[in-house]
Amino acid sequence: xxxxxxxxxxxxxAAAAGAVLVVGVRPDGALAASGSRSMLTxxxxxxxxxxxxxxxxxxEMGQGPxxxxxxxxxxxxxxxxxxxxxxxxxxxxxxxxxxxxxxMQGTGGSTAMANSFLQYRQAGAAAREMLLQAAAQAWGTEAxxxxxQDGVISGAGNSAPLGEFVEAAAQFDAPADPPLKxxxxxxxxxxxxxxxxxxAAKGNGSAMFAMDIVRPNQMIAMIARxxxxxxxxxxxxxxxxxxxxGFIDAxxxxxxxxxxxxxxxxxxxxxxxxxxxxxxxTTNAETRSxxxxxxxxxxxxxxxxxxxxxxxxxxxxxxxxxGAETVIEETxxxxxxxxxxxxxxxxxxxxxxxxxxxxxxxxxxPTIPHGAIAEFFGLPFDKVQIKTVLAGGSFGxxxxxxxxxQMEAAMAFxxxxxxxxxxxxxxxEDDLRSGQYRPAMGHKVRVGLDTSGAIVGWEHRIAGQSILxxxxxxxxxxxxxxxxxxxxxxxxxxxxxxxxxxxxxxTPKATSTLWWRAVGxxxxxxxMEVMMDMAARAAGIDPVEFRLAYLTGDEADQTRKAGVLxxxxxxxxxxxxxxxxxxxxxxxxxxxxxxxxVVEISGTPExxxxxxxxxxxxxxxxxxxxxxxxxxxxxxxxxxxxxxMRDQITLTNGVVDQFNFPDYEPLRISDIGEIExxxxxxxxxxxxxxxxxxxxxxxxxxxAIAAASDLRIASLPMDDNGVFxx
Numbered sequence: 209x210x211x212x213x214x215x216x217x218x219x220x221x222a223a224a225a226g227a228v229l230v231v232g233v234r235p236d237g238a239l240a241a242s243g244s245r246s247m248l249t250x251x252x253x254x255x256x257x258x259x260x261x262x263x264x265x266x267x268e269m270g271q272g273p274x275x276x277x278x279x280x281x282x283x284x285x286x287x288x289x290x291x292x293x294x295x296x297x298x299x300x301x302x303x304x305x306x307x308x309x310x311x312m313q314g315t316g317g318s319t320a321m322a323n324s325f326l327q328y329r330q331a332g333a334a335a336r337e338m339l340l341q342a343a344a345q346a347w348g349t350e351a352x353x354x355x356x357q358d359g360v361i362s363g364a365g366n367s368a369p370l371g372e373f374v375e376a377a378a379q380f381d382a383p384a385d386p387p388l389k390x391x392x393x394x395x396x397x398x399x400x401x402x403x404x405x406x407x408a409a410k411g412n413g414s415a416m417f418a419m420d421i422v423r424p425n426q427m428i429a430m431i432a433r434x435x436x437x438x439x440x441x442x443x444x445x446x447x448x449x450x451x452x453x454g455f456i457d458a459x460x461x462x463x464x465x466x467x468x469x470x471x472x473x474x475x476x477x478x479x480x481x482x483x484x485x486x487x488x489x490t491t492n493a494e495t496r497s498x499x500x501x502x503x504x505x506x507x508x509x510x511x512x513x514x515x516x517x518x519x520x521x522x523x524x525x526x527x528x529x530x531g532a533e534t535v536i537e538e539t540x541x542x543x544x545x546x547x548x549x550x551x552x553x554x555x556x557x558x559x560x561x562x563x564x565x566x567x568x569x570x571x572x573x574p575t576i577p578h579g580a581i582a583e584f585f586g587l588p589f590d591k592v593q594i595k596t597v598l599a600g601g602s603f604g605x606x607x608x609x610x611x612x613x614q615m616e617a618a619m620a621f622x623x624x625x626x627x628x629x630x631x632x633x634x635x636x637e638d639d640l641r642s643g644q645y646r647p648a649m650g651h652k653v654r655v656g657l658d659t660s661g662a663i664v665g666w667e668h669r670i671a672g673q674s675i676l677x678x679x680x681x682x683x684x685x686x687x688x689x690x691x692x693x694x695x696x697x698x699x700x701x702x703x704x705x706x707x708x709x710x711x712x713x714x715t716p717k718a719t720s721t722l723w724w725r726a727v728g729x730x731x732x733x734x735x736m737e738v739m740m741d742m743a744a745r746a747a748g749i750d751p752v753e754f755r756l757a758y759l760t761g762d763e764a765d766q767t768r769k770a771g772v773l774x775x776x777x778x779x780x781x782x783x784x785x786x787x788x789x790x791x792x793x794x795x796x797x798x799x800x801x802x803x804x805x806v807v808e809i810s811g812t813p814e815x816x817x818x819x820x821x822x823x824x825x826x827x828x829x830x831x832x833x834x835x836x837x838x839x840x841x842x843x844x845x846x847x848x849x850x851x852x853m854r855d856q857i858t859l860t861n862g863v864v865d866q867f868n869f870p871d872y873e874p875l876r877i878s879d880i881g882e883i884e885x886x887x888x889x890x891x892x893x894x895x896x897x898x899x900x901x902x903x904x905x906x907x908x909x910x911x912a913i914a915a916a917s918d919l920r921i922a923s924l925p926m927d928d929n930g931v932f933x934x
Contacts, residue, residue, distance in 0.1 A: 227375035229254040231335045231382060232263070233327075235302050239334050241382035243375075251331035252281050254339075258359060258371030260287060262328070265297040265304040265313065266320035267572045268406065269549075269602040270843075271898040272836035273320040275405045277328045279832055283396045284332030284389060286356040294405060299574035299594035310684070314573035316607045316723070318799035318896020321832060325894050333386035335377075342376035343368070391830075391891065400834040406598070417598045418570040421556045423629035427456060429620040430477040430633055431466040432486055433642040436493035436862040437719050440464040443487045449480035458484050461619045468620035474633050494718055494862035498648075501718050501859070502541055505650040508671035509539060513711025515690045517670075518699040520709035528665030528707045532656025536742050540653075541923040542672075542731045543856035545646040545724055546872060551600025552639045553613045557581075557621045558629035565592045565621075567614060570599025572606035576680075577614035584618050603725040603847070608644065609679035612720075640872055641864040645857055646724030647673035647717070649694070651735040661747025663758070666708035668735075670695055673717045675727070693723065697732030697903065702765035702797055703740070703758040718859060725847055726899040729798040733903030734852075734910070734924075737794035741911045742920065751793055751911070752777045764892075769797055771888060772804040772825040779886050780806035780823035789820060792912025794904035799896030801828040802888075805845065807908040813919050816934030819849065819909065821882045824901065829892035837897050838885040844901025845883055850875025852906035854927040879933070 231241045232250035253261045262281045266273040278294045281287075297304045301313045307327075308319045336356050343361045344351040354363035359370055396402055409415035434440070444467045446458040454476030458469045467486050471477035516522060529535055555569035565585055567577060574594045582592045599606060608614075617632035624630065649672030656665040674691040676682050685692065690712060699710040724730060744754035752773060759770040773795045776782075785791045788810050795804035808821040824841050831837055855872055858865045866872045910921045913931060923929045 227256040229374045229378045231331050233303055239382045243378040251328055252335050254374050256371050256374045258369050260292045262294045263297045264294050267315040267596060269599045271840060276321055276832050277324055278405060279396050280328035281332035284329050285336045287359055289402055291359045296596040299578045301575040312575040318898045321894040329388050333388050334382045337383050337386045338377040338380045339370050339373050341380055342373035397832050402833055415598055417551060417600050419551055419554050421568045423556055423558055426629035426631050428471050428474050428477040428633055429630050430469050430481050431616055432469060432481050433466045434488045436490055439488045439490045439493035441467050441486055442489050445485040448483035452476055452480045455480040459623045468623055496718055497860050498858040501648055504715050505671045508713040508715050509650050509652040509669050513669050513713050515712040517690055517695050517710040517712050522709045525665050525667050525707050525709040529654045529656035529667050532664050533659045534657040534746055536746050537654045538922050540651040540735050542649045544648050545851055546640050546643055546857050547603040547605035547724060549601030549603060549605060552636055553634040554632055555614055555617050556629055556631040557617045559626045567594045571596045572602055577611035580611040580615055581618050604723040609681050636868050640866050644720040644722035647721040649731045653739050655739055655743050657747055661749055663705055666705050668698060669711045671713040671715055673721050674714050675721045675723055693728045696728040701736055702769045704761055726798055726902040729903040733796040734907045737907035738910055752782055768802045768827050769795060772802045772827050775886055776804035776806050776823055776825035790912050790916035792908045792915055794908035796903045798900045798903050801895045801900040803900045803904050805904040805908045807912045809912045811934055812917050813931040816932050818934045819880045824885045827888035828897050829890050829894040831887050832894055834887055837887055840897040841885045841901040842883045845905045846875045848902035848905030849909055852924050853933055854925045856925050
């Protein structure tokens with residue numbers, strides 16, 4: 209059951225139907241509870257009819273928090289998954305903030321479960337204790353003599369559904385520290401048979417995605433954008449669209465970054481946008497081609513780094529490498545990549561009768577567009593509301609520091625008389641040609657080995673386009689000039705590598721850059737794991753044993769990373785592939801989770817590589833929903849492999865060359881034969897799963913190709929650098 213009402217609407221309907229118990233937190237973060245007329249911001253709402261609703265503060269783009277957070281409440285309240293629904297929280301950064309992000313509501317960095325695990329369990333446990341207290345009072349017994357199971361309170365010779373005690377429970381104060389269930393009592397957490405709550409609605413088409421929003425009397429807006437980023441509109445001639453049925457108007461956006469084309473339907477808006485004529489000022493536009501950008505990055509790698517990331521003695525490290533018995537050196541290049549979610553960007557904006565600006569959006573970081581829209585219209589924060597609905601993928605694209613597409617909608621809306629809602633729609637071509645991209649990056653690594661094959665020095669330089677610099681996050685997340693999104697997964701690797709230095713140089717941005725699924729780990733894991741493989745083979749040591757030699761510490765980073773490495777090697781029958789097949793391995797820590805993968809292939813790069821099987825081991829702490837974890841590992845593996853097999857965004861004189869999926873080809877189901885996922889049993893706090901499956905996937909494939917053919921792939925995509933896929 210999925211409930212898609214607003215918070216205000218729920219409380220109003222619940223009050224009309226009968227009593228309601230709301231359990232959540234006060235502005236100071238303390239647990240609290242009250243009845244339906246409370247201004248309390250809830251995590252769980254219980255009606256006198258027995259209905260229970262989890263209020264999910266994290267955005268759902270397919271990664272599963274609508275099920276995961278609901279599971280936590282259901283577990284503590286003794287419910288089955290059929291007895292609880294969910295709704296998405298309103299934009300309220302004071303209470304629904306992501307505690308790992310600071311005073312901001314948002315979903316990203318694979319933090320949803322890590323941030324909310326205790327919050328939602330405590331809210332469910334508080335609701336349970338209050339209901340038991342109310343029942344105990346009604347039956348003249350002790351609450352400790354009662355239990356709540358499957359929605360029924362029983363004990364001391366009595367039994368009744370929990371709804372009978374909602375009104376009385378709402379009169380109690382929420383316990384400050386309610387007892388949580390011991391893991392031995394879990395029936396839902398860790399149960400592989402628990403399935404997604406949103407699966408049926410997505411399957412039958414009733415789920416409400418952002419693109420599905422249709423408001424009364426709405427019009428469609430599409431934006432005509434310049435081919436080169438940073439060009440601006442000077443004038444627009446809409447006469448060519450005058451005869452298109454449904455065309456309404458075309459006006460330059462207030463920031464001149466594009467022209468809003470209004471129409472009654474999406475098709476009419478597309479036709480009209482093609483028919484208008486826009487004069488662009490390209491004085492400050494991007495004019496470089498991909499070859500220029502790559503040359504800049506490679507030149508930066510050959511120069512001394514601007515930043516010493518781990519503050520190592522770079523001269524001493526260089527001397528250690530220079531004096532080594534064997535030196536392995538490689539330069540890597542990673543092109544721009546698009547996020548390419550199946551649902552292109554879109555949102556709907558309207559003004560309510562009360563003068564509130566309401567945004568309907570698959571909103572990943574609500575606080576950012578909420579504040580930006582309020583500032584743009586000159587409104588107080590409480591005069592803007594955001595209704596979050598499902599989104600058909602994001603991979604980071606909807607987490608924009610500038611609220612780019614939401615502000616396009618706001619600016620387009622401001623050009624109207626605001627009497628009609630405006631539904632902004634991006635096309636697939638807009639997404640690929642005018643979007644924000646995983647930045648182009650380069651790495652240059654020199655590794656020295658002694659006579660026994662042990663590492664004696666690791667000199668590592670990184671250059672590329674910063675994601676965070678020039679954004680509102682720079683002040684908070686860039687330290688001493690270093691954008692850690694560019695270097696994460698290198699200097700902080702769990703590998704205990706002696707005499708290592710990591711340097712960073714920023715290069716000019718060619719396009720708008722943005723975090724992409726797993727952010728910096730998407731290129732750093734590739735370099736670290738390909739270099740570890742190259743070093744192992746140069747040393748004549750098995751790649752698994754070589755890696756384990758640098759994971760001998762007794763800290764969690766080493767033991768857990770070694771644990772998934774050993775498990776995946778065992779499950780994949782490492783070193784003994786079927787005849788005609790080759791194996792490659794990679795292991796990486798990202799978002800506090802540890803993932804190891806073995807890719808098994810057949811064929812050769814010249815005749816065609818076929819990915820026969822991927823075996824994955826993941827340690828993400830307590831596995832709340834194993835079924836979702838497996839799905840996320842499978843999706844992350846496919847995402848990492850598919851983009852690195854054949855995708856890139858290239859520029860010619862500043863214009864993006866790719867248009868649609870024929871020339872930016874998504875992974876096909878036939879590309880990977882089988883994926884097998886093994887979850888490490890753990891009592892550690894849950895960590896991320898939405899992104900950690902992606903980083904090891906491409907290097908494991910690259911290492912398998914090298915095992916089959918001695919071809920080392922240092923520039924991506926693979927099919928542009930000597931590899932044919934069958």
